[in-house]
Amino acid sequence: xxxxxxxxxxxxxxxxxxxxxxxxxxxxxxxxxxxxxxxxxxxxxxxxxxxxxxxxxxxxxxxxxxxxxxxxxxxxxxxxxxxxxxxxxxxxxxxxxxxxxxxxxxxxxxxxxxxxxxxxxxxxxxxxxxxxxxxxxxxxxxxxxxxxxxxxxxxxxxxxxxxxxxxxxxxxxxxxxxxxxxxxxxxxxxxxxxxxxx
Ligand code: GLN
Numbered sequence: 402x403x404x405x406x407x408x409x410x411x412x413x414x415x416x417x418x419x420x421x422x423x424x425x426x427x428x429x430x431x432x433x434x435x436x437x438x439x440x441x442x443x444x445x446x447x448x449x450x451x452x453x454x455x456x457x458x459x460x461x462x463x464x465x466x467x468x469x470x471x472x473x474x475x476x477x478x479x480x481x482x483x484x485x486x487x488x489x490x491x492x493x494x495x496x497x498x499x500x501x502x503x504x505x506x507x508x509x510x511x512x513x514x515x516x517x518x519x520x521x522x523x524x525x526x527x528x529x530x531x532x533x534x535x536x537x538x539x540x541x542x543x544x545x546x547x548x549x550x551x552x553x554x555x556x557x558x559x560x561x562x563x564x565x566x567x568x569x570x571x572x573x574x575x576x577x578x579x580x581x582x583x584x585x586x587x588x589x590x591x592x593x594x595x596x597x598x599x
Contacts, residue, residue, distance in 0.1 A: 414447030504547025
């Protein structure tokens with residue numbers, strides 16, 4: 402199978418490695434440019450996007466990662482990973498960097514205090530059968546999608562009904578939620594298939 406990196410500066414790295422392995426890929430951690438060079442795809446996990454943005458600079462990964470994304474590296478970002486992959490971020494710190502891998506505008510911590518963390522079942526494009534259980538933790542949502550961006554999932558009901566929470570543009574995908582914590586590997590499987598096809 403393909404070798405897929407998990408950016409390992411912060412966040413729930415092990416869960417992503419496990420999900421990738423279960424999906425037929427070889428999961429490896431990425432902390433330095435030489436490790437980034439060696440992967441066929443990259444997962445950017447949840448965590449704190451402004452902290453991860455700092456760490457990307459400190460570890461000399463920011464420009465190499467931008468360059469590889471420009472070059473067509475398949476990538477999947479969850480939560481803070483979605484924020485980092487975006488072209489535009491609302492409600493962030495002025496000095497926070499992002500990677501311009503997905504033509505979307507994302508709002509950080511968009512669901513508000515009352516619903517800091519919540520779960521819902523949703524339909525996910527390309528995933529048949531049971532609904533996907535989506536776990537949101539201080540999650541962003543997507544406020545604008547570019548012309549080339551496909552919406553994969555929206556919040557089905559409640560105050561945030563219709564908000565876009567999963568997207569794909571070519572070989573780059575992102576979810577506002579954390580599929581790595583549920584044991585359902587189908588979102589990771591979709592990304593592994595994307596890497597295989599690339
Ligand atoms: N709120 C975090 C941020 O803005 C993201 C939370 C997460 O990744 N679970 O970066």
